[in-house]
Amino acid sequence: MPTFPFSEADPIQFPGPPPKSADVVIIGGGVIGVATALFLARRNISVTLLEKGRIAAEQSSRNWGWIRKQGRDADELPIVIEASRHWRQLAEECGEDIGLKQTGVTYLASSDREMARFEKFMTIAAVHEIDTRLLNARETAGLIKGMSRSFKGAMTTPSDMRAEPWLAVPALARLAARRGVKIVENCAARALEISAGRISGVWTEAGHIETSGVLLASGAWSSLFLRRHGVSIPQLSVR
Numbered sequence: 371m372p373t374f375p376f377s378e379a380d381p382i383q384f385p386g387p388p389p390k391s392a393d394v395v396i397i398g399g400g401v402i403g404v405a406t407a408l409f410l411a412r413r414n415i416s417v418t419l420l421e422k423g424r425i426a427a428e429q430s431s432r433n434w435g436w437i438r439k440q441g442r443d444a445d446e447l448p449i450v451i452e453a454s455r456h457w458r459q460l461a462e463e464c465g466e467d468i469g470l471k472q473t474g475v476t477y478l479a480s481s482d483r484e485m486a487r488f489e490k491f492m493t494i495a496a497v498h499e500i501d502t503r504l505l506n507a508r509e510t511a512g513l514i515k516g517m518s519r520s521f522k523g524a525m526t527t528p529s530d531m532r533a534e535p536w537l538a539v540p541a542l543a544r545l546a547a548r549r550g551v552k553i554v555e556n557c558a559a560r561a562l563e564i565s566a567g568r569i570s571g572v573w574t575e576a577g578h579i580e581t582s583g584v585l586l587a588s589g590a591w592s593s594l595f596l597r598r599h600g601v602s603i604p605q606l607s608v609r
């Protein structure tokens with residue numbers, strides 16, 4: 371089993387060189403880049419994924435891993451319901467442990483105001499027929515044995531899940547590679563090549579790739595990359 375955090379000592383899983391051409395070049399090997407690469411490969415689109423360091427070594431291995439429907443905005447909920455279905459299927463397709471567990475998610479309320487917020491979500495939950503329910507103060511007290519604080523109540527969604535991010539994303543990358551995606555680690559994309567107003571290639575630190583399609587999935591680095599092309603995206607980095 372790999373060790374966390376990723377470090378220079380971990381061997382590269384996906385060495386170069388990058389190919390000379392691809393239908394689509396994906397810049398960034400976090401969960402967004404890796405999952406998109408996999409889904410494009412399923413449609414027989416040739417994909418090269420460039421990662422400047424190691425797959426999932428940035429935000430995508432350091433998060434809490436929740437696959438959560440509870441508390442979502444009404445517009446997000448259909449996407450998360452679909453994502454939950456995909457995660458279950460991907461866990462099987464990967465054929466290795468991605469740490470997927472149906473843990474459920476519970477939020478505790480200290481005030482009537484918080485309980486009112488939970489009640490508001492119940493209307494959204496009912497529309498989408500998810501298993502969220504409210505617990506009263508007595509039921510909440512019974513959740514954790516020996517709990518010293520008392521709460522007004524709680525909201526819980528037993529079907530919510532968690533995956534282990536630093537296992538899941540590298541496993542998805544291995545699956546994508548088995549499905550034909552060319553992944554190249556330690557290979558930063560430097561700039562887009564634009565010809566007659568269209569993308570014609572990507573310059574990388576290991577040479578040029580001819581392509582007509584690029585997905586920029588570079589996380590917090592995306593705005594920096596685009597700035598040199600005169601494109602501004604509303605992205606905020608917070609420390």
Ligand SMILES: Cc1cc2nc3c(=O)[nH]c(=O)nc-3n(C[C@H](O)[C@H](O)[C@H](O)COP(=O)(O)OP(=O)(O)OC[C@H]3O[C@@H](n4cnc5c(N)ncnc54)[C@H](O)[C@@H]3O)c2cc1C
Nearest residue numbers: 398400401402422429430433434435436558559588589591
């Ligand atoms: C504290 C915390 C908790 C979170 N908890 C959850 C949670 O419970 N559930 C959940 O779903 N989400 C959670 N998130 C959000 C989640 O982590 C992110 O939405 C997700 O990881 C973003 O993935 P990404 O692929 O867009 O970016 P990243 O994971 O940042 O990947 C971008 C990749 O692009 C690479 N890159 C950048 N520039 C270049 C370049 N020029 N060339 C090549 N490669 C490049 C980087 O090296 C990096 O690996 C949490 C986030 C935080 C901070």
